[in-house]
Structure formats: structure tokens, C-alpha cells
Amino acid sequence: MGWLTRLKRTRRRWLVPAAALLGVLAGGGYGLLATPEYAATSYVIVVPSAKSDPAGAMGLAQAYGRVATDIAVTGDAQVAAGVSARTLRANVQAATSPDAPMIAITARAAVAATAAGMADSVARALVDKGSHTQGSTGVKVLQFTRAATPTSPVSPSPSLSALVGGCAGGLLGGLALLVRPRYPRRGERTRYGTVPGPVTQAEALV
Structure with missing residues (x-):
């Protein structure tokens, strides 16, 4: 089961960067496609x-x-x-x-x-x-x-939208790690008792 544990840890490690990257892509795409105002x-x-x-x-x-x-x-x-x-x-x-x-x-x-x-x-x-x-x-x-004709839009630029999207994505990724349910490890004491650990070969022969 060691490989499964390492896989889960790797997924958790990359959750925040992946969420931030997704936010950058979403924010930058919105900034490029949105009509300037x-x-x-x-x-x-x-x-x-x-x-x-x-x-x-x-x-x-x-x-x-x-x-x-x-x-x-x-x-x-x-x-x-x-x-x-x-x-x-x-x-x-x-x-x-x-x-x-x-x-x-x-x-x-x-x-x-x-x-x-x-x-x-x-x-x-x-x-x-x-x-x-x-x-x-x-x-x-x-x-x-009189009103002067504006020379630049007031809507966010693509770079600013990408920055805001990256910050929002990273924040959501961090919150997802915090609210993620935590399951007790084998052999760890909980409020209901101790979760039994793996049975060794010597114990199985007794």
C-alpha cells in the first residue's frame, strides 16, 4: 500500500499549483474574450x-x-x-x-x-x-x-485577469486541502479506539 500512499501525497502536493494554473488560464481567457469597457x-x-x-x-x-x-x-x-x-x-x-x-x-x-x-x-x-x-x-x-473621450478601457486587462484568476484558483485549492476529510491511519488512536495495524507474518502464524 506504500505506492498508494505516495500517490495520494503527490496528488495533494500538486493540488494547489494545478488549481492556480487553472485559474490563470480561466482568468486570462476571460480577459482576452471579454469586450473592453x-x-x-x-x-x-x-x-x-x-x-x-x-x-x-x-x-x-x-x-x-x-x-x-x-x-x-x-x-x-x-x-x-x-x-x-x-x-x-x-x-x-x-x-x-x-x-x-x-x-x-x-x-x-x-x-x-x-x-x-x-x-x-x-x-x-x-x-x-x-x-x-x-x-x-x-x-x-x-x-x-464635458466628458472627455477615454483613451483606455476601465475593464481589467488580460494580465490582470490572469493574476486574479491564479490567486483565486490557488485559494480554492488551499481550501480544498483544508476541508478534505482526514481518515485515521492504521495503528492511529481515535476517539473510538485504536485502528488495528497490519498483521505481520509472525502474528499470522500464532
């Missing part, structure tokens, strides 16, 4: 009027940021963006700052120019909504900067 950001600022409270502009910026991806805004932006309102809602995110009345509108797309166009279209639609309510809110909503 580009992100572009347009900024909108809320400016208080002379008679309004600057603190009110901060609160209104938070409110405009929450409605930036609603159907009322994306529905107006879909024609200029060249994509549907559903696509805009799924691929555009708005973030506000706690220190400034600024709204960052970030769009993601497989084409760099499309991402920039989507971000600018939603920003302009939000500015139009703000101009309609300027008389009641006392603030102006202006496009602070």
Missing part, C-alpha cells in the same frame, strides 16, 4: 443665485444627483445619446460630493465615443430639467465640464 464622466454644478442660500444649493445638488438617472431625464437624453433610455439607466451612474454642489455623471460603454456621448447627453438633460425649475428652486444647474 470604457468610462467617461461629465460634471454638473448647482450654482445658487444671489438671493438663495448656498447651503440650499448643496441639498439641491444631492436631489438632482438622485434623479439624474430617472426615466424623466434619460428619456430626454436618449435621442442625443443614440441609445435607449433603458440602456442609459443601466449604464449611467450619478455621484454627488458632500463638500461641493457638484454632480459627476459617469457612463460606461463598449465604445469610447459612445460613453462620452451618453454622459454628456444625460448631463445636458439634467441641466434642462434644472432650468425649468429655476424659478422655484432659486439655483442654476450648469454643465461644469
Whole structure:
């Protein structure tokens, strides 16, 4: 049975490297086959009027940021963006700052120019909504900067995907060794007693 034991030990020894190699291949393949994704950001600022409270502009910026991806805004932006309102809602995110009345509108797309166009279209639609309510809110909503066309994707590169896959594969291989059930060896004492060892030739003749 010695050869079987050595075989099991060899399999355990190569489990983690094999799992890591499999993760590298899987991660690298995903990085090569996945469609690259580009992100572009347009900024909108809320400016208080002379008679309004600057603190009110901060609160209104938070409110405009929450409605930036609603159907009322994306529905107006879909024609200029060249994509549907559903696509805009799924691929555009708005973030506000706690220190400034600024709204960052970030769009993601497989084409760099499309991402920039989507971000600018939603920003302009939000500015139009703000101009309609300027008389009641006392603030102006202006496009602070236009979105620049990104030059490199934000999706992971094949090398980074391979690295992440290798780390994940090695981790899973190590966990598999830890949770592997351990059977007592012959002659080893357990909670139920001692497992009998192999019978020697002298004992068999008695």
C-alpha cells in the first residue's frame, strides 16, 4: 500500500499549483474574450443665485444627483445619446460630493465615443430639467465640464485577469486541502479506539 500512499501525497502536493494554473488560464481567457469597457464622466454644478442660500444649493445638488438617472431625464437624453433610455439607466451612474454642489455623471460603454456621448447627453438633460425649475428652486444647474473621450478601457486587462484568476484558483485549492476529510491511519488512536495495524507474518502464524 506504500505506492498508494505516495500517490495520494503527490496528488495533494500538486493540488494547489494545478488549481492556480487553472485559474490563470480561466482568468486570462476571460480577459482576452471579454469586450473592453470604457468610462467617461461629465460634471454638473448647482450654482445658487444671489438671493438663495448656498447651503440650499448643496441639498439641491444631492436631489438632482438622485434623479439624474430617472426615466424623466434619460428619456430626454436618449435621442442625443443614440441609445435607449433603458440602456442609459443601466449604464449611467450619478455621484454627488458632500463638500461641493457638484454632480459627476459617469457612463460606461463598449465604445469610447459612445460613453462620452451618453454622459454628456444625460448631463445636458439634467441641466434642462434644472432650468425649468429655476424659478422655484432659486439655483442654476450648469454643465461644469464635458466628458472627455477615454483613451483606455476601465475593464481589467488580460494580465490582470490572469493574476486574479491564479490567486483565486490557488485559494480554492488551499481550501480544498483544508476541508478534505482526514481518515485515521492504521495503528492511529481515535476517539473510538485504536485502528488495528497490519498483521505481520509472525502474528499470522500464532
